[in-house]
Amino acid sequence: MFSVTLRSLGRQVHQQNKSLAPLFTYSKNGLNTEASFDTKPFKLHKLEEGPSTSVTLSRQDALKYYKDMQMIRRMETAAGNLYKEKIIRGFCHLYSGQEACCVGMRASMRSYDAVITAYRAHGWTYMMGVDPAGVLSELTGRSTGCQRGKGGSMHMYIKNFYGGNGIVGAQQPLGAGVALALKYQGTDGVCLTLYGDGAANQGQLYEAMNIAQLWKLPVIFICENNGYGMGTSVDRASASTNYYTRGDYVPGIWVDGMDVLAVREATRFAIDHCATGKGPMVMEVVTYRYSGHSMSDPGTSYRSRDEIQEVRQTRDPITGFRERLLSTSLATAEELKDIDQEVRQVIEDAVKRAKADKEIGLEELTADISCNPIDTRVRGVTAFDTLTHRRLGPAVNNH
């Protein structure tokens, strides 16, 4: 009878394909400190067993994941607005809709694991430790930006996070190289190397996977499959859209990327595989981006508004998660509303700073071209302009 009640609660939740079998474990103040859920099954490639579909979520983690996903959602919305106001220039690729991917993955990472991704990187930048003000100010070219305004949207870095890479696919072998360094230096660290469905066809991916498998590099090749490579749907770009199998001899897992807990579980499994010397793994996380490829793309010429709406209404990672928390009493509606408020405030403040902070100074034009500059004279735009090289950054590999 108890289970019938649970199941009817489950049905009230907007879950298209997710099975929901919450199990209450411990109750305090009417709120539970823990709950269990079932995720969609994982699809496995060259693996005897995969991640567990039964996951446990603590209240503490629940609130953290919720807040992080909301923060990214709001931060990206703010970035979109700043772009429309023409305060952000150039490229701006938004992560809205894909929040469960970086939040879920980060949840299973150890402090010394590394990440490298492509240009849809703001969400990752935040999860790796740059606060929203650091991200937004970088986008607006302020000296308080995480890269002082030198990098912009596609080139944000922080310890253990190797960007932010503008050339499609370049990060694939780079990530395998970071993994090599982690292994060479005697750690059991792994490098999460992310790429999109478009980049999944890059030759250098297969070159990197070949070497990773041969040399047993601890790299997780993660395809964030959002269905489109710019304006080209996966069916029009890939002869095989089973990205988790594309590693051939490299084992792979297919994951529901809209479920932060599934992502967390799969990542934990993959990290364990790589960290115990079994070589690389491929993970395909199926997700969706609400906005176009970038701010220059409305995102509606190659897909219908109905499709976008449908995902928002039935598969949104944040909405789905919220409903899980409420239905299992891991959090109250009030609490979540408070978090929403807090997030809104943080982003509002960040936007203010992104607009008001000082722009990077002209003297930094010639800063940090080299770590060890030999000739500090740098030619400017004419033969009569000689500028001076400056060294400002900490250069993590200079010892």
Add this chain to the structure above:
Amino acid sequence: MMLKNAFKYVGLRGISTSRPASAQLTVRDALNSAIDEEMERDERVFILGEEVAQYDGAYKISRGLWKKYGDKRVIDTPITEMGFAGIATGAAMGGLRPICEFMTWNFSMQAIDHVINSAAKTFYMSAGLVNVPIVFRGPNGAAAGVAAQHSQCFGAWYSHCPGLKVVAPYSAEDAKGLLKAAIRDPDPVVCLENEIMYGTAFDVSDEVLSKDFIVPIGKAKIERVGKHITLVAFSRAVATCLDAAKELSAIGIEAEVVNLRSLRPLDFDTVMESVKKTNHLVSVEHGWPQSGVGAEIVSRMVEGPGFYYLDAPPVRVTGADIPMPYAKTLEDNSLPQGKDVVRVVKKILNVQ
């Protein structure tokens, strides 16, 4: 008194650091020692590339290293330049000091995105956070009879890019000192060697043979002092200039030969000092003329104070503006030889 003088003489000889040649060293062995010594010195240094390990190196530059250091530090790669150059670059970002060998620089075109976009630019883009201490090295330019796809000089392409350092050794001393400097450097360095020079032996001093011998990047060397005309070159073209200088000397023209040693930074100050003395400049290279290294040297000469020291237009001697042909006669006429430099010098100095 005589005894005291004798001791003084012996004492001076004992502490002498001048350059009596104590040995002969081929460019190949110079590069080999450089890599060996730096691997011994710093555990993070490792070498990867096609055939570098069990084959002892396609051109035997890495001979003996796999036997000495093993699989962890001397690594054979599959024939996938883009993949392994990217992996090497990532390893450098992650804190190691890789030496990435391209079997020839022609194959680097498959990986050039990583040399430029991943390695050269990252320090700047990251506002000085992530430096990339990698060395890309291999033979550059024409070999003998290897035809068009295997004969290109990449000096101009790589020296074009800010964020890269580019060295181009000529002698054994250059090869050892520059490669060691490159390996110790915390920035990405491109080392353009020359296959034809690998087997050439040079007299070297004890200093060159020592484990801490470094040739500073960005500093040219006067290979031959002269007063009538300045010949500037790098890599194998230095030999071409020295050949020409010998021939010119016989007719009373003393050419000063400047060995650039590095293409970026390019030591133009040394070239300038030389031209102040000689008032004439010829740049010699084996690469193609259009937008080449010589174009840069000549431009710098005429757009600055150098213009006023010149008594004649500065001129370039380069490879012919053609893809490299195979047949010997054609090949010989594709690249400048000593006699071509002599011909140009006579023309500039208005000598019959």
